[in-house]
Amino acid sequence: MLIKKASDISATEITSKGLYLNRRAFITAAGGAGVAAAAIAGFRELRSPSEVAQANAKIEGLQKSSFSTTETITPYKDVTNYNNYYEFSTDKYEPAGLAKNFKTRPWTVNVEGLVKKKKTLDVDSIIKLSSPEERIYRHRCVEGWSIVVPWVGFPLSELIKQCEPLGNARFVEFTTIYAPNQMPGQKIPVLDWPYVEGLRMDEAMHPLALLCFGMYGEALPNQDGAPLRVVLPWKYGFKSAKAIVKLRFTDRQPVNSWGKSAPSEYGFYSNVNPNVDHPRWSQASERRLGEFRKRPTLMFNGYDQVASLYSGMDLKKDF
Numbered sequence: 272m273l274i275k276k277a278s279d280i281s282a283t284e285i286t287s288k289g290l291y292l293n294r295r296a297f298i299t300a301a302g303g304a305g306v307a308a309a310a311i312a313g314f315r316e317l318r319s320p321s322e323v324a325q326a327n328a329k330i331e332g333l334q335k336s337s338f339s340t341t342e343t344i345t346p347y348k349d350v351t352n353y354n355n356y357y358e359f360s361t362d363k364y365e366p367a368g369l370a371k372n373f374k375t376r377p378w379t380v381n382v383e384g385l386v387k388k389k390k391t392l393d394v395d396s397i398i399k400l401s402s403p404e405e406r407i408y409r410h411r412c413v414e415g416w417s418i419v420v421p422w423v424g425f426p427l428s429e430l431i432k433q434c435e436p437l438g439n440a441r442f443v444e445f446t447t448i449y450a451p452n453q454m455p456g457q458k459i460p461v462l463d464w465p466y467v468e469g470l471r472m473d474e475a476m477h478p479l480a481l482l483c484f485g486m487y488g489e490a491l492p493n494q495d496g497a498p499l500r501v502v503l504p505w506k507y508g509f510k511s512a513k514a515i516v517k518l519r520f521t522d523r524q525p526v527n528s529w530g531k532s533a534p535s536e537y538g539f540y541s542n543v544n545p546n547v548d549h550p551r552w553s554q555a556s557e558r559r560l561g562e563f564r565k566r567p568t569l570m571f572n573g574y575d576q577v578a579s580l581y582s583g584m585d586l587k588k589d590f
């Protein structure tokens with residue numbers, strides 16, 4: 272992963288935050304009391320799958336989450352124009368343009384490995400499994416920048432339960448689509464494609480782990496991982512794989528793409544940890560997109576709820 276200069280990141284926070292607030296006002300006005308009532312009753316009011324497939328389609332009936340931070344949300348413009356998505360490009364400004372025509376429908380997700388029954392799920396049936404929530408999470412990239420994003424999705428555990436993993440499944444592995452004709456970065460061997468990530472089962476089942484298909488009240492933009500990604504706010508960003516086509520349950524720790532390419536730099540756990548530096552840079556502080564000052568990085572990115580998952584582990588060794 273490359274390091275960007277501070278001057279590479281724009282800082283037009285005020286304008287874009289206004290834009291975000293307007294979006295919110297629009298969503299509320301459009302939804303009205305019906306949506307609020309539906310949210311209370313626990314119904315989801317997603318639009319039809321074909322509409323959700325369209326970038327910028329509004330997702331209605333969003334439930335608020337007690338896991339959300341109240342910190343200032345990063346401007347939509349920054350979150351959608353500064354992306355790590357090596358399948359498209361190693362230049363963070365390029366995925367927004369290069370992913371414009373990426374095909375996210377039809378889309379299926381294969382469920383393999385240690386499960387009761389292997390199956391193929393359509394992404395739109397996955398999206399309908401549970402009520403969509405808005406989760407405003409901090410997200411910390413291993414390279415030292417952070418963002419605050421109102422993701423849309425539901426707990427990853429809901430999907431895992433549907434997969435019916437066997438008792439000996441200890442890990443879940445996520446694989447991203449391999450489509451070099453659509454993803455120019457996959458023609459370059461920067462990583463061993465397709466992109467693979469993994470979690471221990473108890474991490475994947477933790478209520479903070481989000482299966483994500485939207486952001487800012489809308490369907491996920493292609494450059495942010497449409498149609499389906501995971502979001503793991505206590506881990507460095509690269510653990511949150513985009514454009515997932517496969518879930519494989521296994522009894523062995525998966526070999527993830529970044530760990531394979533540079534094992535001394537990117538560990539399997541990759542929990543945000545200000546006390547364990549990357550071999551080439553400090554992880555003690557971070558810069559939020561849209562800001563100039565540095566802020567201290569927090570253990571588990573401030574998500575202390577996950578600490579018990581790692582009790583008894585040496586997080587300097589299992590970094």
Ligand SMILES: Nc1nc2c(c(=O)[nH]1)N[C@H]1C(S)=C(S)[C@@H](COP(=O)(O)O)O[C@H]1N2
Pocket residue numbers: 350353354355356357358411412413447466494495496507508509510511512513514
């Ligand atoms: N398939 C895939 N998923 C990926 C990546 C990638 O290159 N390919 N980059 C990761 C990294 S390093 C980060 S920081 C986040 C960035 O997510 P965002 O662009 O939505 O902010 O996506 C992660 N998921």
Ligand SMILES: [Mo]
Pocket residue numbers: 355411412413414507508509
């Ligand atoms: Mo990252």
